[in-house]
Amino acid sequence: MARLLGDVPRERPVYAALAGAVRGLIQDGRLAPRTRLPAERDLAAALGVSRTTVTAAYDRLRDEGHVASRQGAGSWTALPPVRWSARPTGEAVPAAGKRFGRAYPVPETAGFIDLGCATPGAPAIFEEAVAAAVAELPRHSAGPGYEPAGLASLREVVAAGYAARGVPTRPDQIVVTTGAQHAFTLLTHSLAEPGDAVMVERPTYPHALGALRGRGVRLVPVGVNEGWDMELVAGGMRQAAVRMAYMIPDFQNPTGRLMPAAEREALVGAARRADAFLVADETFADLALDPDAPREPPLAAFDTGGRVISVGSASKLLWGGLRIGWIRTTAPLARRLTLAREPFDMASPVLDQLIVQELLLRLEEVRADRAATLLPSRDALAEALRATLPGWEFRLPDGGMCLWARLGAPVATRLAEAAERAGVRVAPGPVFGVDGVLEDYVRLPYVLPPGTLRLAVERLAHAFQEVREAPAARPVTAYV
Known part of the structure; x- marks a missing residue:
């Protein structure tokens, strides 16, 4: 707890600064709800403050609803109902057009802007790949x-691609699936039983959470807004007896973070000690905005016991309409997964597989095409946010397709509702979490043209102004 808090701000009163620091850990997901808090005396000693200061901080958090306590049972973190307050005096959002009540006019030339989907159109060589695949199809149609x-x-x-990145792989270690979501669902049903503990990042890919909830597993979240804390990851795996962990080490969705090699090695070691499977989602692995930049090794490069299972997909790199994914694992598990899929999904479409094959044979062209398209859009989105919504915080990722923006207030769900009325769809932070936190974040993909993204930010500014000017309202259930 003391390490997560770091140096407690010394502004007066100190107890309020300490309460604010703990509140921040809860709201951004680094400290999970229902986490038991240290005893007041112990935390005071670890932080170098008085016990009275810690007691007062806990009292404030308890009054807010961020801490719950029971006589004889201690205290633990909690989530209060979300309430909306008026905009602070003096804070302004630049106007971008006339307002009409609580809905804003949507220019007919632009139409509705969907920032809820982080998937671009097909690359420039797509038609050539389709033509080559169609020419190849007669060899399979008999x-x-x-x-x-x-x-x-x-x-x-696919196996050759792993080998080129330092992970020797045979074709019998690959199972082609009908998309990454199918791959992950297949793994969930094959590796985890209802009630098993499965570690997930917070935030993470929402549809993976859906598959895990459908399986009835017990979710063990670990915060990654500030990067991966391997001490927390290892401790969580050990204490919760985790059966499986689902991680996105490459341009993580939605934060865009890239896990360093040393942390990848530590993660695999933690999974080995916990006797847990490690499912690595590599959907964004080939989407560096500088295709010539040095690449981090796959998680499987640090695995010696078949514990790491890699999932790849055509949807982000190639095109979302190609419902093709793949799993890299040991040959015995690949055979088991192949048998397990047959009652639900006999096989993946042959033509789609041939198109993906053609595109992967020209992978470097595709990577360069994606970087050339995504980089200007990322920079345009960042520039528009800095100019129009300067209070929002974000970091520029080196790859992937999204900015993960912090709003400065827990209003993400209400913002998403207002933005929809203003003509733009965004995904609020709680969609990417397990337990209703992340209300002060939104995911903003940069897969659309720069001009469209600038207009989207103008509409978001209007929606944000509406939300901040709204009077205090009833508690709102988090959007999950």
Whole structure:
């Protein structure tokens, strides 16, 4: 707890500064709800403050609803109902057009702007790849078309890609799936039983959370807004007896963070000690905005016991309409997964697999195309936010497709509702969390053209102004 808090701000009163620091840990997900808090005397000693200061800080947090206590049972973190307050005096949002009540006019030339989906259109060479795949299709059409493990030729290409990144892989270690979501659902049903503990990042990919909830597992979140804290990860795995951990080490969705090699090695070591499977979502791994930048090794490069299972996908790198993904694992588990899929999904579409194969054979062209498109859009979005919503905080990621913006107030769900009326859809932070935190974040993809993103920010500014000017309202249930 003391390490997470760091140096407690010394502004007066100190107890209020300490309460604010703990509140921040709870709101951004680094300190999970229902986490038992240290005893007042112990935390005071660790922080170098008086016990009276810690007691007063706990009292304030208890009054706010961020701490719950019971006689003889101690205190633990909690989430209060979300309430909305008026904009602080003197803070202004630049106007971007006339307002009409609580809904803003949507220019007909722009139409509705969807920032809820972080998926771009197909790359420039897509038509060539389709033509090549169609030409190849007759070689496969004489057979039944069912290849539960995937086309042998595609599995060879995917395996060669791992080998090129320092992870020797045979085609029989690859299972082609109908998208990454199918891959993850298949792994969830094969590796975890209802009631098992599964570690997830907070924030993380929402549809993975949906698959895990559907399986009835017990979710163990670990915060990654400030990066991966391997001490917390290892401790959580050990204490919760985690069966499986789902991580996105490459341009994490939605934070955009890239896990360093040393932390990857530590993560694999923690999974080995906890006897847990480690599922690495590599959907964004090839989406560096500088294609020539040195790449971090895959998590599987640090694995010696078949504990790391890698999931790849065509949806972000190639095109969302290509419902093709893949799993890299040990050959025995690959065979088990192939058998497990047959009652639900006999095989993936042959033509889609051939198109993906053609595109992966020209991977460097695709990576360069993506970088050339995404980088100007990222910079345009960042520039517009700095100019129009200077109070929002974000870091520029070196890859991926999203900015993870902090609003400075827990109003993300209400902002998403107001933004929809203003003609732009955004995903509020709680969508990406387990337990209703992250209300002060929104995910902003930069997959649309720069001009469209600038207009989207103008509309968001209007929506944010509406939310901040709204009178105090009833508690609002978090959007999950």
